[in-house]
Amino acid sequence: MSEKKVILTGDRPTGKLHLGHYVGSLQSRIKLQSTHEQYVMIADAQALTDNYDNPEKVHENVIEVAIDYLSVGIDPSETTIFIQSMVPEIHEIAMYFLNLVTWNRLKHNPTVKAEIRQKGFGESVPAGFMTYPVFQAADIAAFHADLVPVGDDQRPMIEQTNEIVRNFNRIYKTDALKEVEGLYPNVARLPGIDGSAKMSKSLNNGIALSEDLKSVMKKAKKMFSDPNHTNIEDPGQVEGNPVFLYLDCFCSDTQKLAELKEHYTRGGLGDGSVKKYLGEVLVEFLEPIQTRRAQFEQDKGEVLNILKKGTVEARKKAAKTLAAVKEAMHLNYFK
Amino acid sequence: MSEKKVILTGDRPTGKLHLGHYVGSLQSRIKLQSTHEQYVMIADAQALTDNYDNPEKVHENVIEVAIDYLSVGIDPSETTIFIQSMVPEIHEIAMYFLNLVTWNRLKHNPTVKAEIRQKGFGESVPAGFMTYPVFQAADIAAFHADLVPVGDDQRPMIEQTNEIVRNFNRIYKTDALKEVEGLYPNVARLPGIDGSAKMSKSLNNGIALSEDLKSVMKKAKKMFSDPNHTNIEDPGQVEGNPVFLYLDCFCSDTQKLAELKEHYTRGGLGDGSVKKYLGEVLVEFLEPIQTRRAQFEQDKGEVLNILKKGTVEARKKAAKTLAAVKEAMHLNYFK
Numbered sequence: 001m002s003e004k005k006v007i008l009t010g011d012r013p014t015g016k017l018h019l020g021h022y023v024g025s026l027q028s029r030i031k032l033q034s035t036h037e038q039y040v041m042i043a044d045a046q047a048l049t050d051n052y053d054n055p056e057k058v059h060e061n062v063i064e065v066a067i068d069y070l071s072v073g074i075d076p077s078e079t080t081i082f083i084q085s086m087v088p089e090i091h092e093i094a095m096y097f098l099n100l101v102t103w104n105r106l107k108h109n110p111t112v113k114a115e116i117r118q119k120g121f122g123e124s125v126p127a128g129f130m131t132y133p134v135f136q137a138a139d140i141a142a143f144h145a146d147l148v149p150v151g152d153d154q155r156p157m158i159e160q161t162n163e164i165v166r167n168f169n170r171i172y173k174t175d176a177l178k179e180v181e182g183l184y185p186n187v188a189r190l191p192g193i194d195g196s197a198k199m200s201k202s203l204n205n206g207i208a209l210s211e212d213l214k215s216v217m218k219k220a221k222k223m224f225s226d227p228n229h230t231n232i233e234d235p236g237q238v239e240g241n242p243v244f245l246y247l248d249c250f251c252s253d254t255q256k257l258a259e260l261k262e263h264y265t266r267g268g269l270g271d272g273s274v275k276k277y278l279g280e281v282l283v284e285f286l287e288p289i290q291t292r293r294a295q296f297e298q299d300k301g302e303v304l305n306i307l308k309k310g311t312v313e314a315r316k317k318a319a320k321t322l323a324a325v326k327e328a329m330h331l332n333y334f335k
Numbered sequence: 336m337s338e339k340k341v342i343l344t345g346d347r348p349t350g351k352l353h354l355g356h357y358v359g360s361l362q363s364r365i366k367l368q369s370t371h372e373q374y375v376m377i378a379d380a381q382a383l384t385d386n387y388d389n390p391e392k393v394h395e396n397v398i399e400v401a402i403d404y405l406s407v408g409i410d411p412s413e414t415t416i417f418i419q420s421m422v423p424e425i426h427e428i429a430m431y432f433l434n435l436v437t438w439n440r441l442k443h444n445p446t447v448k449a450e451i452r453q454k455g456f457g458e459s460v461p462a463g464f465m466t467y468p469v470f471q472a473a474d475i476a477a478f479h480a481d482l483v484p485v486g487d488d489q490r491p492m493i494e495q496t497n498e499i500v501r502n503f504n505r506i507y508k509t510d511a512l513k514e515v516e517g518l519y520p521n522v523a524r525l526p527g528i529d530g531s532a533k534m535s536k537s538l539n540n541g542i543a544l545s546e547d548l549k550s551v552m553k554k555a556k557k558m559f560s561d562p563n564h565t566n567i568e569d570p571g572q573v574e575g576n577p578v579f580l581y582l583d584c585f586c587s588d589t590q591k592l593a594e595l596k597e598h599y600t601r602g603g604l605g606d607g608s609v610k611k612y613l614g615e616v617l618v619e620f621l622e623p624i625q626t627r628r629a630q631f632e633q634d635k636g637e638v639l640n641i642l643k644k645g646t647v648e649a650r651k652k653a654a655k656t657l658a659a660v661k662e663a664m665h666l667n668y669f670k
Contacts, residue, residue, distance in 0.1 A: 044666065045430065052434035053506050059665035085666045091430045092423045095380065095470070098463035099387035106462055127441055127466055128433035134462060135430070171388050308669050330394035331379065331420045334643050 007032060007183070008145035010041030010084070013061035014051060017068040018206040019282075020199035023190040023249050025149060026072050033078040039143050039314060040074060042066060042307075045085045046135065049128040050119060066303050068209050071293040076306045082314035083307055084139070089318035093325055094138035100167040101134055101160070109133055111156045137161035141168075141177045142318040149183040158182040168325075176324035190249060191242045195224030210293055213283050220279030225271045232270040243274050251281045342367060342518070343480035345376030345419070348396035349386060352403040353541040354617075355534035358525040358584050360484060361407050368413040374478050374649060375409060377401060377642075380420045381470065384463040385454060401638050403544050406628040411641045417649035418642055419474070424653035428660055429473035435502040436469055436495070444468055446491045472496040476503075476512045477653040484518040493517040509663035511656070525584060526577045530559030545628055548618050555614030560606045567605040578609050585620045586613075 009029060011017065017026065032038055042065050047058045062083055069081055084090065106112070112133060116125050133156075140148055140161050150158060158180060165177040191197055192205030199206035207219055225243040229236035238244045238261045251257045260277070263269040296303050326332060344364060346352065352361065367373060377400050382393045397418055404416055419425065441447070447468060451460050468491075475483055475496050485493060493515060500512040526532055527540030534541035542554055560578045564571035573579045573596045586592045595612070598604040631638050661667060 048431070048664070049434050052431075055507065055665040059668070062668060083668060085661070086668070088423055088427045092426050095426045095429070095463070096383070096387075098466060099384050099461045101462045102459045103462050103465045104458040104460075123439040124437045125439075126434045127436045127438050127469060128430070130438045131433060131462055131466065172390065304668065311669075326420070329383070330390040333394070333397060333418060333421065333639065334646075 004035065004037040005146040006144055007036045007038045007147045007149065008041065008140055008143045008180075009038070009149050010043050010139075011065055012043045012047040013058055013065045014047050015061060015201050016064050016208045016210050018199050018208045018211075019246075019250075020190040020192075020206060021068075022072060022209065023187060024151075024185060026069075026074070028149060028185075029079065030073045030075075033075060036147070038079045039145075039317070040069060040079055040081045041084050041139060041314075042082070043084045043139075045091070046132055048085075049126060049132050050121075052126065052128070062307075063300065063303060064210075066307055067293055067296045070296050070303065070306065071289045072209065076310060080310045080313045080317075081307060082310040086311045087142070087314050087318050089315060089322040090138050090142045091135075093142050093318075093322055094135045096325060096329060097134045097138050097141075097164050097168070098131065100164050100171070105160075105163075106130055106133065109156055109160065111153060114153070133157055133160045134164070137164045140180050141165055142321045143314075144178050144317075144321060145180050146178070147183045148180050149185070151189075152184060155182060168328075172328035174324070174328035176321070176328050187249075188245070191224075191245060193219050193223045193242065195242050207282065209286065209289055211286070213286065213290070216282050216286060217279040220282055221272070221275050223275055223278065225275070229271060233267050235267040236264045236269070236271070238265055243271070243278055246278055247274075247281060250278075250285045339370065339372040340481040341479055342371045342373045342482045342484065343376065343475055343478045343515075344373070344484050345378050345474075346400055347378045347382040348393055348400045349382050350396060350536050351399050351543040351545050353534050353543045353546075354581075354585075355525040355527075355541060356403075357407060357544065358522060359486075359520060361404075361409070363484060363520075364414065365408045365410075368410060371482070373414045374480075374652075375404060375414050375416045376419050376474060376649075377417070378419045378474075380426070381467055383420075384461060384467050384470075385456075387461065387463070397642075398635065398638060399545075401642055402628055402631045405631050405638065405641065406624045407544065411645060415645045415648045415652075416642060417645040421646045422477070422649050422653050424650060424657040425473050425477045426470075428477050428653075428657055429470045431660060431664060432469045432473050432476075432499050432503070433466065435499050435506070440495075440498075441465055441468065444491055444495065446488060449488070468492055468495045469499070472499045475515050476500055477656045478649075479513050479652075479656060480515050481513070482518045483515050484520070486524075487519060490517060503660075503663075507663035509659070511659035511663050522584075523580070526559075526580060528554050528558045528577065530577050542617065544621065544624055546621070548621065548625070551617050551621060552614040555617055556607070556610050558610055558613065560610070564606060568602050570602040571599045571604070571606070573600055578606070578613055581613055582609075582616060586616045 029040060042062050044058050044062050051058055066081060136157055137160060162179045165179050168177050169175055189198060192199045192203055194205040196203060196205060207216055223243050226237040226241050244261060247257055260274060264274060364373065364375060377397050379393050379397050386393055401416060471492055472495060497514045500514050503512050504510055524533060527534045527538055529540040531538060531540060542551055558578050561572040561576050579596060582592055595609060599609060
């Protein structure tokens with residue numbers, strides 16, 4: 001039997017997860033957990049690089065994100081869920097990686113450059129933020145990951161990781177580290193309810209997995225659809241219409257959905273009705289998730305136990321890599 | 336009884352220690368170890384920031400430097416000698432410190448700028464080297480050091496450390512960390528045997544503590560003295576004369592030294608005679624050190640045991656600081 005491939009993935013705990021996360025990553029994690037050795041990291045240390053002045057928020061969201069994971073069906077008996085800051089072996093590997101990347105290279109990382117602009121950091125970008133690609137490389141390398149699911153905008157991160165891995169193996173004459181492949185999404189990103197390309201907290205255009213169900217119905221009703229479809233009788237456009245994009249993701253009654261699309265395209269189907277139906281579909285999707293969420297919220301001790309167990313597992317794996325890293329670097333005085 | 340003040344000091348293990356180290360730092364460590372809680376760190380992780388491609392050299396010199404310490408009289412029952420890379424608690428603290436320093440601030444650190452020029456790094460300076468002041472701040476903070484003996488050129492490092500400490504305590508509403516004071520040398524730096532300001536490996540103008548004694552005699556004979564003193568009969572200049580600077584440091588017969596100076600100043604005392612005497616003085620100084628060195632070289636296991644014990648001690652101290660750091664940052668999920 002061949003060994004399972006290793007996946008490392010995770011989220012920055014800066015807010016509750018939303019439907020966009022479900023479509024973009026959670027559902028694929030649920031699918032992959034039985035066929036892969038999957039590590040899901042709650043990246044609190046990385047979240048602190050640009051939230052260093054709000055550690056309470058990060059702490060709180062570590063627990064919230066963990067509950068989101070468990071509620072949607074990430075199964076701790078199949079997936080190792082762990083907290084990044086509790087695996088110091090990663091930080092130690094990162095420190096040695098910092099020597100293998102030039103300052104100049106970091107300065108020109110396109111993803112980081114875009115984020116610096118977006119966050120308005122300018123020259124006062126924290127060194128921790130500027131160097132986070134190196135820490136990310138350590139996350140990936142520490143777990144000997146074969147695959148890292150990332151968005152297209154994260155390609156430079158995968159390149160940076162493999163550059164470090166190759167440098168390390170070459171300089172220290174070892175095969176202790178492994179190159180990784182990006183696992184790029186084959187689903188379109190779920191747009192915000194306002195039709196903008198992405199759900200984002202700052203735009204307040206998302207639907208959280210833990211969103212109150214009445215609020216879900218309301219948000220569905222307010223969703224952006226075909227802006228040219230002003231008369232019910234007129235034909236509407238399905239393609240690129242956020243309401244139908246959502247239905248494609250969450251409606252399990254494919255026959256009904258096909259009929260709706262046909263009707264909408266033909267004309268005579270109002271946006272109000274489709275949106276109401278979407279609301280019902282979303283409520284049906286979210287209800288069982290929220291029932292499980294309520295149970296975990298009642299028993300946070302159990303959530304912490306799951307995280308603790310996952311973190312112990314994760315440390316074991318990362319410690320092996322760290323030992324190989326230090327051995328290759330001759331940092332083995334006491335063996 | 337008041338608590339002892341804590342000193343953190345150390346060396347980068349990139350070569351054997353020499354007479355310049357003895358005068359500049361080792362003798363003061365020997366003096367301070369009974370009155371202070373002293374930690375002496377062999378900074379292998381820092382050495383790797385600009386020797387990342389030569390880990391064998393760093394490894395080897397960790398042991399050599401430890402033997403130098405023990406040979407000159409740094410007493411492991413009074414001083415905690417430890418290896419930096421073996422105290423991962425420091426690296427973890429450093430990671431969080433990286434968030435509290437801007438990229439811009441690092442770029443303008445005058446000490447680092449000068450070193451980058453000197454080492455010819457240019458734009459390809461490793462990120463690990465560029466960020467080393469942050470890691471140094473973590474070294475100091477991890478041990479709650481009151482005092483760090485540093486050269487004048489290291490003042491910016493002390494400032495950077497205290498800036499981080501103040502930021503940390505303010506942002507995380509804590510008094511977990513302590514500001515440090517630089518302990519600036521009150522002795523002049525020992526010049527190289529060629530008269531240049533500093534002993535340095537690249538100039539090959541030093542005398543190692545482990546230097547072969549015949550070579551010591553030879554080097555003493557070749558020392559730079561008063562360049563204008565070409566005739567024995569003429570008066571020579573004592574002030575600023577390296578031969579006499581060395582004698583000031585290592586000659587214990589103060590009366591004889593006073594007489595020599597007087598004679599040299601008056602005229603009639605040749606440089607050859609003074610240098611020969613200096614050679615004898617240095618041999619007398621180095622002989623017992625080298626006898627102890629030979630014993631430790633015979634028993635490297637004992638040296639490693641001392642380092643191991645020191646490292647355990649150091650980890651205890653650093654772990655306390657790390658716990659306080661993580662508590663203040665709300666990184667305390669499992670407590």
